[in-house]
Amino acid sequence: MSRDILFEIEAVDRTYVDANDNMVEALKNINLSINKGEFISIIGPSGCGKTTLLRLLAGLDVPESGKIRLSGEEIGGPDPTRGYVFQQSSLFPWLTVEKNIASGLMARGVYKQRKDEIAGYIKLIGLNGFEKTYPHQISGGMAQRVAIARALINHPVALLMDEPMGALDAFTRADLQDKLLELWRENDTTMILVTHDVDEALYLSDRVVIMSPRPGRISEVLNISLSRPRQRSSADFTALRNSILEKLHLVSEIQQPEYTI
Amino acid sequence: MSILKQRAIRLANSSYVQKDALPSRFKPGRQGGNYTPAIASYIGLSAISLSGFFIALLVNLFFRQTAEADINTYPLGSSISLTADEAYRFVLAVLILIYGVAAVYSFWREERRKQFLSRVPFRFVIGLALSLWDILGTKLLLLPQPFFPGPSRIIESFLMEGDYILQNTLYSLRLFTVGFTLGVAFGVGTGILIGWFPKIYYWVYPVLKITGVIPAVAWMPFALTLLPTPFWAAAFLIVICAWFPVAFLTAQGIASTPKINFEVAQTLGAKTPYLVLHVAIPHAMPQIFTGISSANGFAFTTLVMSEMLGQPGGLGYYINASKVWSAYYKVFAAIIVMAVLFSAIMKVIGAIQSRVLRWQRGLVK
Numbered sequence: 001m002s003r004d005i006l007f008e009i010e011a012v013d014r015t016y017v018d019a020n021d022n023m024v025e026a027l028k029n030i031n032l033s034i035n036k037g038e039f040i041s042i043i044g045p046s047g048c049g050k051t052t053l054l055r056l057l058a059g060l061d062v063p064e065s066g067k068i069r070l071s072g073e074e075i076g077g078p079d080p081t082r083g084y085v086f087q088q089s090s091l092f093p094w095l096t097v098e099k100n101i102a103s104g105l106m107a108r109g110v111y112k113q114r115k116d117e118i119a120g121y122i123k124l125i126g127l128n129g130f131e132k133t134y135p136h137q138i139s140g141g142m143a144q145r146v147a148i149a150r151a152l153i154n155h156p157v158a159l160l161m162d163e164p165m166g167a168l169d170a171f172t173r174a175d176l177q178d179k180l181l182e183l184w185r186e187n188d189t190t191m192i193l194v195t196h197d198v199d200e201a202l203y204l205s206d207r208v209v210i211m212s213p214r215p216g217r218i219s220e221v222l223n224i225s226l227s228r229p230r231q232r233s234s235a236d237f238t239a240l241r242n243s244i245l246e247k248l249h250l251v252s253e254i255q256q257p258e259y260t261i
Numbered sequence: 262m263s264i265l266k267q268r269a270i271r272l273a274n275s276s277y278v279q280k281d282a283l284p285s286r287f288k289p290g291r292q293g294g295n296y297t298p299a300i301a302s303y304i305g306l307s308a309i310s311l312s313g314f315f316i317a318l319l320v321n322l323f324f325r326q327t328a329e330a331d332i333n334t335y336p337l338g339s340s341i342s343l344t345a346d347e348a349y350r351f352v353l354a355v356l357i358l359i360y361g362v363a364a365v366y367s368f369w370r371e372e373r374r375k376q377f378l379s380r381v382p383f384r385f386v387i388g389l390a391l392s393l394w395d396i397l398g399t400k401l402l403l404l405p406q407p408f409f410p411g412p413s414r415i416i417e418s419f420l421m422e423g424d425y426i427l428q429n430t431l432y433s434l435r436l437f438t439v440g441f442t443l444g445v446a447f448g449v450g451t452g453i454l455i456g457w458f459p460k461i462y463y464w465v466y467p468v469l470k471i472t473g474v475i476p477a478v479a480w481m482p483f484a485l486t487l488l489p490t491p492f493w494a495a496a497f498l499i500v501i502c503a504w505f506p507v508a509f510l511t512a513q514g515i516a517s518t519p520k521i522n523f524e525v526a527q528t529l530g531a532k533t534p535y536l537v538l539h540v541a542i543p544h545a546m547p548q549i550f551t552g553i554s555s556a557n558g559f560a561f562t563t564l565v566m567s568e569m570l571g572q573p574g575g576l577g578y579y580i581n582a583s584k585v586w587s588a589y590y591k592v593f594a595a596i597i598v599m600a601v602l603f604s605a606i607m608k609v610i611g612a613i614q615s616r617v618l619r620w621q622r623g624l625v626k
Binding site: 106 | 521522531535539540543
C-alpha cells in the first residue's frame, strides 16, 4: 500500500487509577500507523484499551508518554476533523434529528453558511420524514445513523467509532454496516472502528488490529485482502474468522460471552 | 401445581399487565378514560353537568328568605341596577352558559368529549354545594356570621367596590410580576455560575443552602429599612424567595450534565460558550422549570404575607383592611380573586414549560 499515512501512534503509554485505587496499564507501548482513506478495525477483549486508544486519537484523552501525530502534527484536544461516534446513543435529547445533525455545524459556528447541506445528510442516512422527531422517538439504529451523520457533516478526515453497533440487533447491525461502507466509499473518510465483533471487523475492514489486555497492547495487525463486497458465508471469510478467533484464544474458550460469533 | 405449569400460566397472562397490579387511576373505567359514551348519553350527561348550577339558581330564586337581610341595590352603569342575589344568579347563569358552550364545543371531538365528561360529577356536586351554602349562609343564616357569609354576600363585595378590588389585584399582579421575573432571572443566572464554576460553587453554594431555607418574609424589617419604597421592599422579598429554588435546581441541573454530552460537543468543535448555552443549559432546563414551579408557590405566599405586613395596596392589604371592619365577605372575595389569579399565572407558566420542554413529551410521564 502506497497511501499516505494519516495517524502515527508512537510508543504511547496510558495508565489510569481504577475505582479500587489500582494502577491499570490501559495502553503500553502502542505503535501504529493508520493510512489515509483506509478502513481499520481495532478488536480485542474488554479491558484491552481499545476505547482508550480511540479516545486518544480523538483528543478526548492525553497519552502519558509517546506521541500521536495527525498528518505529521501532534494532536491537541478534540477537533471536528476527527469525528467521533460514541458507543451509547449520544444524541442531544432536546434537539430533533435535524437539529442534532445541525449541531455539528452550530458547534463550530458555521450553521448559517452550510445549513443547506443538512437535508443531504438526512437523505444519506435514509431518515427522510424523521427530521422533526426527537431522539427518544426513533430506534437505536436510527439514532446511531444520526450520530454518524452529525460527525460526517463536519467533513472529518477520520471517523472514529467506538462500538457504534454494539447495542443493536443483528438485522439493524448488518444494515448499518452496509450503510457505513457506502458512506466510506462516497466520502473517502478514514474509518477507525473499535468493535468486539469479529464478523463486523472482517466484513468492513482493510486491516484488523488485534489487541490483548493487561497491559493493553497490539498483538497483531492483519491485512484483510478479501475482495469487496464480502460474503460472510464464503470459505475465505470463514477461514479468516476462525483464525482471528483462534488468535483471540477464543476457539477453545467458547463460554466467553464477550464476542459475537 | 408444578413450577412449569405455573410458568406457562404466567407467560400466557404476560401479554398485558394484570389489572389488579395497577393503581386505580390507571384502571379502565369512567375516570380511566377508556369509556366512550354514545351521543345520546353525552347530551344527557352534559345536562346533568349543568343541572347542578341550575339547581343553585332555582334555590336562590325560590327558596324563601327567612333570615333578615338588608337588600341593597347597586347601580351598574346608568340604566341597570342589581341586588346581590341578582348578581349571584347572574354569575350562575354565566357559569351555565360557559359550560354549555364548552359542552357543545367538546361535542365534535372524542377526546374533548371524554375530557368534558370526566368532570360531570364534580360540576354537579359543586352546584349542589352552592345551593346548600346559599340556604345555610343566606336564606336561613344558620352559619355563624359574619365569618361565613353566603355566596351572594361575597359577590356583593364586587358590586360594592369592584373597582377597588381590581386596583388591589393589579397592584398584586405588578408586585408579583416584578419580583418573580427578577427572582427567576437572578436564580437562573447564579445557578448557571454555581453549576459551571467550581470556585463559585465552593463559595456561593453553602451560602445559598443556608440562607435559602429562611422564609423570605423574615428579611422584611431589613427590606423596609434598606429599600426606598414599600413596593421595592416587597419585590425584594419575592426576588429572594424565588431566587433560592431556581438557583439551587439550576445549579444541580448544570452540574449533572453527563460528561458524554460535553465530549460529543467537543468532538464537533464546540468551545466553552457552546457547551454552556447549548449543552448544559438545555440539559438543566427540566430542573430549571421544577425550580420555577416551586418558586412560584413561595412567591405567592411571600406576596400575600408582605402585603399584609406593610403595603399600600394589594390583595393581602385588602384582606387586612377588610378584616379590621369584620367584613369577612370581602376577605372571601379577595381569596376568590387570588385563587383565580394564581391559577391563571400557573397556567401561563405551565404553558411556557410544556412549550420549552416539548422534547420530553412521551419521554416523561
